[in-house]
Amino acid sequence: MFCYQCQEAAKGTGCTVRGVCGKTDTVADLQDLLMFVLRGIAWYKDQPADQHISVPGLDRFFTESIFSTITNANFDKGVFEKSITQALHYRNALRKEIETYSSGILPAHKPDAATWQPASPAEYARKAQTVGVLSTEDEDIRSLRELVVYGVKGMAAYYEHADNLGYHDPDVAAFMYHALSSTLDDSLSVDDLVALVLETGRLGVSAMALLDTANTSTYGNPEITTVSIEAGDRPGILISGHDLKDLEELLEQTAGTGIDVYTHGEMLPAHYYPAFKKYDNLRGNYGGSWWKQTTEFESFKGPILFTTNCIVPPKESYKHRVYTTGASGFEGCIHIPDRPAGGHKDFSKIIEDARECDPPENIEHGSIIGGFAHEQVFKLADAVVDAVKTGAIKRFFVMAGCDGRMKSREYYTEFAREIPDDTVILTAGCAKFRYNKLNLGDIGGIPRVLDAGQCNDSYSLALIALKLKEVFELSDVNELPISYNIAWYEQKAVIVLLALLYLGVKDIHLGPTLPAFLSPNVATVLIEQFGIAGIGDVKDDIELFMNA
Numbered sequence: 001m002f003c004y005q006c007q008e009a010a011k012g013t014g015c016t017v018r019g020v021c022g023k024t025d026t027v028a029d030l031q032d033l034l035m036f037v038l039r040g041i042a043w044y045k046d047q048p049a050d051q052h053i054s055v056p057g058l059d060r061f062f063t064e065s066i067f068s069t070i071t072n073a074n075f076d077k078g079v080f081e082k083s084i085t086q087a088l089h090y091r092n093a094l095r096k097e098i099e100t101y102s103s104g105i106l107p108a109h110k111p112d113a114a115t116w117q118p119a120s121p122a123e124y125a126r127k128a129q130t131v132g133v134l135s136t137e138d139e140d141i142r143s144l145r146e147l148v149v150y151g152v153k154g155m156a157a158y159y160e161h162a163d164n165l166g167y168h169d170p171d172v173a174a175f176m177y178h179a180l181s182s183t184l185d186d187s188l189s190v191d192d193l194v195a196l197v198l199e200t201g202r203l204g205v206s207a208m209a210l211l212d213t214a215n216t217s218t219y220g221n222p223e224i225t226t227v228s229i230e231a232g233d234r235p236g237i238l239i240s241g242h243d244l245k246d247l248e249e250l251l252e253q254t255a256g257t258g259i260d261v262y263t264h265g266e267m268l269p270a271h272y273y274p275a276f277k278k279y280d281n282l283r284g285n286y287g288g289s290w291w292k293q294t295t296e297f298e299s300f301k302g303p304i305l306f307t308t309n310c311i312v313p314p315k316e317s318y319k320h321r322v323y324t325t326g327a328s329g330f331e332g333c334i335h336i337p338d339r340p341a342g343g344h345k346d347f348s349k350i351i352e353d354a355r356e357c358d359p360p361e362n363i364e365h366g367s368i369i370g371g372f373a374h375e376q377v378f379k380l381a382d383a384v385v386d387a388v389k390t391g392a393i394k395r396f397f398v399m400a401g402c403d404g405r406m407k408s409r410e411y412y413t414e415f416a417r418e419i420p421d422d423t424v425i426l427t428a429g430c431a432k433f434r435y436n437k438l439n440l441g442d443i444g445g446i447p448r449v450l451d452a453g454q455c456n457d458s459y460s461l462a463l464i465a466l467k468l469k470e471v472f473e474l475s476d477v478n479e480l481p482i483s484y485n486i487a488w489y490e491q492k493a494v495i496v497l498l499a500l501l502y503l504g505v506k507d508i509h510l511g512p513t514l515p516a517f518l519s520p521n522v523a524t525v526l527i528e529q530f531g532i533a534g535i536g537d538v539k540d541d542i543e544l545f546m547n548a
Contacts, residue, residue, distance in 0.1 A: 001025040007402070023075050036116075043110070058093075061086060144197060152495075153492075205462075208456050212459050226368075235259050237354050241326075244273070250347050260281055269371075269451070288433045322334075336349070368436055397415075398485070426452065456496075465505075484505060509533050
């Protein structure tokens with residue numbers, strides 16, 4: 001195995017024996033092989049001969065399969081073996097459709113990903129050894145290809161959530177095929193791939209805009225909301241991940257059962273949507289960031305439902321209480337199948353188990369506040385603008401992104417504590433758990449931590465910045481008193497970064513370390529063209545930002 005797609009890549013270079021995330025070398029290899037066959041599908045979909053050709057179920061399978069390879073989403077070897085077999089079936093069906101019904105002629109030379117055909121699944125392991133990241137020998141080409149691939153992985157995650165709510169964008173869907181197909185094209189130069197990276201960012205903006213529309217059209221625009229972090233005295237189900245449709249169906253099915261539902265991790269922002277406020281059984285948020293789950297799940301006592309990443313391999317003491325659904329999975333845990341067309345997922349088993357469990361232990365007291373997505377902040381625009389004009393607010397810090405286990409991430413807690421009292425933090429994603437429970441106060445009634453929501457809601461932060469640019473009549477978003485100090489962990493953060501680069505945002509500080517998949521030359525391009533930088537000493541960084 002060789003994997004360096006997340007921030008915690010072993011020794012800052014890559015995992016080669018077992019993933020720091022917990023995945024085995026076998027699972028890592030199967031993920032590589034799945035992505036290889038998906039590239040083959042993408043190659044056919046990217047041919048002119050594919051126009052008007054349709055293979056039922058392919059688009060959904062393609063997106064969810066990519067999503068399943070994101071860090072901490074799925075650790076189940078059997079799932080990937082099955083997905084590879086299905087991918088080969090879809091690829092062959094697509095090729096047959098094109099050759100039979102299209103007037104277009106496929107190129108005589110086809111990449112291995114489009115033609116490899118194993119006699120049986122027994123050949124998967126051997127082939128997987130030849131198709132991983134290191135199969136691209138040129139370091140810079142490899143770096144740019146992987147940057148595109150990881151951006152597409154993040155895009156696929158956001159697209160699936162929108163798809164679950166019935167929202168689609170044919171341009172985004174087509175681009176995911178085109179982008180993966182392009183990573184098979186050896187004729188593309190470094191400049192060509194740099195352009196593809198920026199195009200990935202452009203479609204990343206579209207994917208996040210689509211999901212924003214899906215979420216707000218379905219559940220309303222987020223509102224300023226106070227969320228309890230205390231446990232109640234009834235049995236509960238803890239729901240983690242990002243998928244709001246799963247939460248909605250779980251709340252519907254637990255209503256009137258005497259079972260409370262608690263959000264965990266990136267599901268916290270669900271409380272901000274008006275549609276979820278009608279559920280008395282949505283009790284509050286339990287715990288903090290994803291990496292603390294091995295202790296917090298012990299004290300929760302009830303079943304836990306993962307709708308997406310981030311899963312930490314569960315301890316045997318509570319593994320029997322862990323359920324997965326959608327793109328997530330873990331060998332030995334119960335997986336709840338996808339909803340049938342026009343139907344809903346069946347959560348009866350997890351509800352039945354919850355009835356037999358004790359109420360969660362109380363591990364915190366108080367509440368936290370959030371709900372500062374773009375429409376809510378636009379309502380506060382006059383107060384915000386006045387605060388900037390009078391000097392009450394000197395600077396905004398965008399501290400969106402991911403959390404993680406490394407001790408170096410304490411930097412972000414310290415940074416939040418040390419920034420001047422006349423500054424405001426704009427956040428989205430699980431990075432907020434490093435500081436969203438600190439008592440940082442407010443500025444004229446404006447909280448000093450404005451939480452827009454999940455990682456995909458970084459789109460809200462971009463809209464807020466563009467709105468402020470308009471209000472202050474500036475020609476460039478980089479003229480605003482906004483600094484970007486972003487934490488990253490996995491591939492959804494990659495697509496957010498590429499989206500910001502496409503929008504023209506410069507001088508982004510990225511930490512706690514720069515990605516291992518950036519070759520020295522590619523890192524130099526990002527530094528020189530976009531001002532990408534790492535993090536340093538907290539006080540030095542604050543001084544640098546405040547004097548920008």
